[in-house]
Amino acid sequence: MILTLAGGVGGSKFVKGLASSKHKEDVTVVINTGDDFERFGLYISPDIDINLYTLAGLIHEQGWGFKDETYNTQNVFKNLYDQDCWFNLGDKDLATHIYRTHLLRQRISLTEITKELCEKLGISLKILPMSNDRIASYIHTPEGRFHFQEYLIQRRMSDQVLKIEYHGAANASPSPGVLEKIAEANIILFAPSNPLVSIGPILSLPVIKDAIKKSKARVVAVSPIVNGGVIKGPADRMMRDMNIEVSPAGIVDYYEGLLDGIVIDFQDEQYFSELKNRGLEVLVTNTIMDSDEKKESLANQVVEFADHIKAKALKQNI
Amino acid sequence: MILTLAGGVGGSKFVKGLASSKHKEDVTVVINTGDDFERFGLYISPDIDINLYTLAGLIHEQGWGFKDETYNTQNVFKNLYDQDCWFNLGDKDLATHIYRTHLLRQRISLTEITKELCEKLGISLKILPMSNDRIASYIHTPEGRFHFQEYLIQRRMSDQVLKIEYHGAANASPSPGVLEKIAEANIILFAPSNPLVSIGPILSLPVIKDAIKKSKARVVAVSPIVNGGVIKGPADRMMRDMNIEVSPAGIVDYYEGLLDGIVIDFQDEQYFSELKNRGLEVLVTNTIMDSDEKKESLANQVVEFADHIKAKALKQNI
Numbered sequence: 001m002i003l004t005l006a007g008g009v010g011g012s013k014f015v016k017g018l019a020s021s022k023h024k025e026d027v028t029v030v031i032n033t034g035d036d037f038e039r040f041g042l043y044i045s046p047d048i049d050i051n052l053y054t055l056a057g058l059i060h061e062q063g064w065g066f067k068d069e070t071y072n073t074q075n076v077f078k079n080l081y082d083q084d085c086w087f088n089l090g091d092k093d094l095a096t097h098i099y100r101t102h103l104l105r106q107r108i109s110l111t112e113i114t115k116e117l118c119e120k121l122g123i124s125l126k127i128l129p130m131s132n133d134r135i136a137s138y139i140h141t142p143e144g145r146f147h148f149q150e151y152l153i154q155r156r157m158s159d160q161v162l163k164i165e166y167h168g169a170a171n172a173s174p175s176p177g178v179l180e181k182i183a184e185a186n187i188i189l190f191a192p193s194n195p196l197v198s199i200g201p202i203l204s205l206p207v208i209k210d211a212i213k214k215s216k217a218r219v220v221a222v223s224p225i226v227n228g229g230v231i232k233g234p235a236d237r238m239m240r241d242m243n244i245e246v247s248p249a250g251i252v253d254y255y256e257g258l259l260d261g262i263v264i265d266f267q268d269e270q271y272f273s274e275l276k277n278r279g280l281e282v283l284v285t286n287t288i289m290d291s292d293e294k295k296e297s298l299a300n301q302v303v304e305f306a307d308h309i310k311a312k313a314l315k316q317n318i
Numbered sequence: 319m320i321l322t323l324a325g326g327v328g329g330s331k332f333v334k335g336l337a338s339s340k341h342k343e344d345v346t347v348v349i350n351t352g353d354d355f356e357r358f359g360l361y362i363s364p365d366i367d368i369n370l371y372t373l374a375g376l377i378h379e380q381g382w383g384f385k386d387e388t389y390n391t392q393n394v395f396k397n398l399y400d401q402d403c404w405f406n407l408g409d410k411d412l413a414t415h416i417y418r419t420h421l422l423r424q425r426i427s428l429t430e431i432t433k434e435l436c437e438k439l440g441i442s443l444k445i446l447p448m449s450n451d452r453i454a455s456y457i458h459t460p461e462g463r464f465h466f467q468e469y470l471i472q473r474r475m476s477d478q479v480l481k482i483e484y485h486g487a488a489n490a491s492p493s494p495g496v497l498e499k500i501a502e503a504n505i506i507l508f509a510p511s512n513p514l515v516s517i518g519p520i521l522s523l524p525v526i527k528d529a530i531k532k533s534k535a536r537v538v539a540v541s542p543i544v545n546g547g548v549i550k551g552p553a554d555r556m557m558r559d560m561n562i563e564v565s566p567a568g569i570v571d572y573y574e575g576l577l578d579g580i581v582i583d584f585q586d587e588q589y590f591s592e593l594k595n596r597g598l599e600v601l602v603t604n605t606i607m608d609s610d611e612k613k614e615s616l617a618n619q620v621v622e623f624a625d626h627i628k629a630k631a632l633k634q635n636i
Contacts, residue, residue, distance in 0.1 A: 096394070
């Protein structure tokens with residue numbers, strides 16, 4: 001059993017790789033919902049949608065939203081109703097938001113809704129939201145506190161990040177199935193997602209973090225930091241603001257005490273010895289997933305690497 | 319002061335005429351909300367929208383919805399999420415539904431929302447929904463009870479109408495301003511809308527009907543029935559099922575005790591004497607509003623006719 005924690009754009013590519021990997025039958029993905037928020041009364045779950053659209057082959061090449069998207073609803077909002085549309089709501093994407101919101105108002109849980117959407121979209125990979133409780137990642141800045149989506153899109157990541165608050169996490173329950181899947185897992189993977197606002201919110205549920213710590217599974221992170229930066233998103237500047245080294249070593253610092261291994265890109269080979277010296281198993285490979293083949297290949301390599309750590313640990317125990 | 323009761327397609331053409339008439343400053347329109355319902359958790363107010371889009375010059379030539387509409391959200395609903403989309407939800411139209419629903423959930427009243435939409439759409443005519451309470455026109459048929467929109471669209475008017483129920487009307491309050499406007503009015507007009515499901519629901523609020531009965535205003539209906547049929551909609555077949563004569567005389571029967579005058583089309587000139595004999599003032603004119611000029615002309619004629627009835631009544635009283 002393989003459990004993967006993932007966020008949006010970067011994470012979804014790895015998840016797509018897992019879905020076509022040799023191990024697809026064994027994979028459960030727990031998705032960050034700390035980005036979730038409401039616009040015009042519609043509940044929006046950005047990371048779930050990115051993963052679903054990616055897995056269903058519907059994703060726009062920009063990494064979020066539907067391909068071949070139109071913005072006719074939004075243009076009426078903007079041009080006739082004079083509304084600030086800083087968060088793009090495509091016409092096709094809106095179907096998901098309206099449908100999900102409608103089901104949530106009938107007290108159907110995000111977990112059940114996600115399962116239903118997966119079925120409708122022909123996705124067989126098991127996807128769980130991290131929680132059915134409302135958790136919001138707030139970015140504290142010198143200008144005040146902003147929801148992560150506001151920080152990211154409306155304010156274009158221009159603020160200095162002083163602190164990240166996972167509002168609601170302390171008392172939130174994991175989605176049904178999450179703790180069971182952690183307990184069953186032989187391998188736990190952290191997708192190459194933003195540690196602070198994609199994986200961090202999932203780990204901010206104390207019971208999830210504890211369960212991972214106590215798990216017998218090997219825990220492996222794929223570094224989202226490559227050559228001192230990120231492929232997409234604000235992880236690098238957020239880490240810098242938070243005084244976390246923008247490198248695979250910084251990723252290991254952030255996940256302190258959780259990891260058995262880390263997967264780094266060829267471009268970061270120079271970190272190999274340092275990471276080994278810190279007691280981690282290290283896989284150096286290509287982590288740039290610019291094709292479906294590379295996504296699948298990385299997923300297979302990461303799972304095999306984690307399996308290898310496990311075998312090694314078992315041998316040591318004998 | 320001129321108060322007009324109106325429904326959707328037919329009524330909105332007359333309302334459009336009033337908005338460009340000599341009397342536009344003096345007009346308040348009370349719109350039927352008995353058609354209102356929810357789809358996918360969105361509150362939809364068909365008759366208000368038809369009137370707003372018509373007044374703003376945004377209406378599709380079919381008589382409802384936006385011109386140059388697209389259906390990309392709905393196609394996702396249908397094709398990906400396997401939903402029954404019997405009620406067409408255009409992408410542009412959805413902006414109105416989402417916006418209104420969002421405001422309603424903030425406990426802003428339909429009256430206030432309608433006012434705001436009018437301002438945003440540059441509509442200066444005063445528009446009031448008949449009520450802020452939920453009223454639903456249900457059509458009782460041999461197959462069961464259906465919301466009017468289901469009867470009209472989903473079931474394509476194929477059922478025999480046994481009874482019409484204005485659910486919620488008995489205890490509903492008129493929108494703020496409606497009773498005041500009735501009291502102030504010198505002229506009350508019933509637009510050429512479906513009597514049973516457009517004007518009927520408004521009159522189904524007992525206080526509205528009483529206020530009109532007690533009003534000093536002259537009450538004039540424009541017959542929606544021309545030459546034994548309707549221009550659009552199910553009024554003729556519904557009247558037939560309900561044993562109401564499908565003619566201007568049937569309209570007078572339905573509005574019994576309320577009217578001082580009626581406006582009929584040239585094609586129904588043969589009813590002139592009968593209607594006069596029943597004590598009504600009768601204007602025979604062209605009521606087919608197939609151009610903006612004809613809409614305006616009819617509106618001007620109807621108001622002048624009502625004024626004339628008033629002058630005549632005053633003279634008789636002297």
